[in-house]
Amino acid sequence: MSMEHCEYLPKCMFFNDVMQDMPKKSEELKAYYCKQHFTECARYIVLQALGRENVPAMLFPMQTDEAKRLIIEEEHWSDKYRKSDSAGTESTE
Ligand code: SF4
8 A cells, every 4th residue: 555645744733733723724735735645745845855843833735835945045055054164174274
């Protein structure tokens, strides 16, 4: 049997905290994303790319543009950091 549900569902902060007050909307999103199309979920995408601690609490599953922006921003900064880091080791004073 293939895995069809998102592996993060039992612990997903979004559904366990943020969506508690919106049970109907929550069930709709869960049915679509968590139980079928989790690879399209913005939270899943950020989690895979940047780790659980970098997923904003209020990021909604459909906010994939925001997910991409966060990932690009993170890569940009770590890139910059790496560059300045190696530049630092090259220039011995
Ligand atoms: S919201 Fe996204 S990360 Fe959270 S359980 Fe659903 S599919 Fe997985």
